[in-house]
Amino acid sequence: MNKPIPSPQPSRGPTEHEVRAQIVDAATDYFSRYGYEKTTVSDLAKAIGFSKAYIYKFFDSKQAIGExxxxxxxxxxxxxxxxxxxxxxxxxxxxxxxxxxxxxxxxxxxxxxxxxxxxxxxxxxxxxxxxxxxxxxxxxxxxxxxxxxxxxxxxxxxxxxxxxxxxxxxxxxxxxxxxxxxxxxxxxxxxxxxxxxxxxxxxxx
Incomplete structure (x- = not known):
């Protein structure tokens, strides 16, 4: 008799979509205060509390976020x-x-x-x-x-x-x-x- 296949465990932590949305929301707020051209990805990372490398996992550039x-x-x-x-x-x-x-x-x-x-x-x-x-x-x-x-x-x-x-x-x-x-x-x-x-x-x- 076949063993029942266990149901997948619920994912822990935010999904990729949620992280992207969080980055966009934070960037929107940051750009609205300091402007797009004067802001760097490092500035955004510091404001959001993520590492710059982590942001680059979701967006390959500042322009991609601005887009x-x-x-x-x-x-x-x-x-x-x-x-x-x-x-x-x-x-x-x-x-x-x-x-x-x-x-x-x-x-x-x-x-x-x-x-x-x-x-x-x-x-x-x-x-x-x-x-x-x-x-x-x-x-x-x-x-x-x-x-x-x-x-x-x-x-x-x-x-x-x-x-x-x-x-x-x-x-x-x-x-x-x-x-x-x-x-x-x-x-x-x-x-x-x-x-x-x-x-x-x-x-x-």
């Missing part, structure tokens, strides 16, 4: 945009709400947590994959809005879709890219309203 923090912040902005453009709005209103929400969320991060905003600015300058993913997601949302507008008759249909989306994105970019927004904050609110009107006029059938 996660940046991705989390940008994902929160995209979530806010998704909520703002949810049904039942038409394409015209969705575009206005999308542009306004992107500006509002980016401005709030700039003013409320300037040192964390600096991570996003560094990420945009490199650029890091998280920023590329963020911009791709915005272009996906623009594509959906333009398609909705074309189907409803709100927008013209002659211009190739990719050309239309890329042109709109280039108009929006100075106000949604973290590196560029910091130089356009003074005029951003009025500018985005005027640019929204300009884009929508260009999309009229």
């Amino acid at each position: 996660v923090i940046c991705a989390n912040r940008l994902a929160a902005i995209i979530a806010a945009v998704n909520e703002a453009v949810a049904e039942p709005y038409g394409a015209t209103e969705k575009f206005r709400r999308m542009f306004k929400t992107l500006l509002t969320a980016g401005s709030e991060l700039f003013f409320a947590d300037r040192k964390l905003y600096d991570i996003a600015a560094v990420a945009a300058a490199e650029p890091w994959p998280s920023v590329g993913g963020y911009e791709a997601r915005i272009q996906d949302l623009l594509t959906q809005i333009v398609l909705q507008g074309r189907e409803s008759g709100e927008f013209e249909r002659k211009t190739p879709l990719d050309e239309t989306v890329n042109a709109i994105f280039l108009v929006m970019r100075p106000y949604i890219n973290p590196l560029l927004l910091q130089y356009n904050l003074d005029s951003a609110e009025d500018a985005t309203v005027q640019l929204s009107n300009l884009v929508l006029r260009s999309l009229a059938p």
Whole structure:
């Protein structure tokens, strides 16, 4: 008769996922107080109570930690945009709400947590994959809005879709890219309203 296989013992100590999350949380707090560029992995290790070698078991560089923090912040902005453009709005209103929400969320991060905003600015300058993913997601949302507008008759249909989306994105970019927004904050609110009107006029059938 076969012996029963013993059930696995419950793991002791934190899981790898929990340790990674702990490092990211501590780094987010540390960066928000001292800034990203002035902080070293040694600083983080000392603040968290881990050895530097232990942190390198989970992240191969300071940038890798910053990448996660940046991705989390940008994902929160995209979530806010998704909520703002949810049904039942038409394409015209969705575009206005999308542009306004992107500006509002980016401005709030700039003013409320300037040192964390600096991570996003560094990420945009490199650029890091998280920023590329963020911009791709915005272009996906623009594509959906333009398609909705074309189907409803709100927008013209002659211009190739990719050309239309890329042109709109280039108009929006100075106000949604973290590196560029910091130089356009003074005029951003009025500018985005005027640019929204300009884009929508260009999309009229």
